Amino acid sequence: QQQVKQSPQSLIVQKGGISIINCAYENTAFDYFPWYQQFPGKGPALLIAIRPDVSEKKEGRFTISFNKSAKQFSLHIMDSQPGDSATYFCAASPRGGWGKLQFGAGTQVVVTP
Amino acid sequence: EAGVVQSPRYKIIEKKQPVAFWCNPISGHNTLYWYLQNLGQGPELLIRYENEEAVDDSQLPKDRFSAERLKGVDSTLKIQPAELGDSAVYLCASSVTGGAGTDTQYFGPGTRLTVL
Secondary structure, three states: OOOEEEEOOEEEEEOOOOEEEEEEEOOOOEEEEEEEEEOOOOOOEEEEEEOOOOOEEEEOOEEEEEEOOOOEEEEEEOOOOHHHOEEEEEEEEEHHHOOOOEEOOOEEEEEEO | OOOOEEEOOEEEEOOOOOEEEEEEOOOOOOEEEEEEEOOOOOOEEEEEEEOOEEEEOOOOOOOOEEEEOOOOOOEEEEEOOOOHHHOEEEEEEEEOOOOOOOOOOEEOOOEEEEEO
């Protein structure tokens, strides 16, 4: 049973466009929500993370939006670049990030020139 | 700073053969993880070590999988015997547990296993 559900499975966006990836969870014990970026042949790398005490966190072109009541969070990639083409995974963990990470199934993002 | 090192990067074996994967975590990282990543899926935790102790191995199929981290540094994950369904990428990650902030995990490049 997947504890974090991620959508879409894939998306294609033009350079300069906005990529939006959504995740939903059920376990109310989750209180740490990171996003990982994975390039082919590489391991996942932490991109940005949020805790439920804030509704939004921005780092450069990457923004996480968090809706605690809906138990949903999303990643927005602004001004998408070809170098952003990768697979993105949302994840969730209890105990402030010290618990077991549960990953979503991933979203393959392709940014066309 | 060197990242998480894994070897081999690729391994092809026939079913019923044994296979072993090795991981060297980032220097100073006391926590080590082994994950399984199937094609098109997110990583799934197999086992987590804090120093030499396996603190979470609930998802490790113990009939055929084993792992060790004898000196609290590098680790080996073994499968014996391998089955066709074991074909996947095996990822190792490490982190510093007990410090300030969150348990940020740093992943290695993985070992892609193909069982024929």
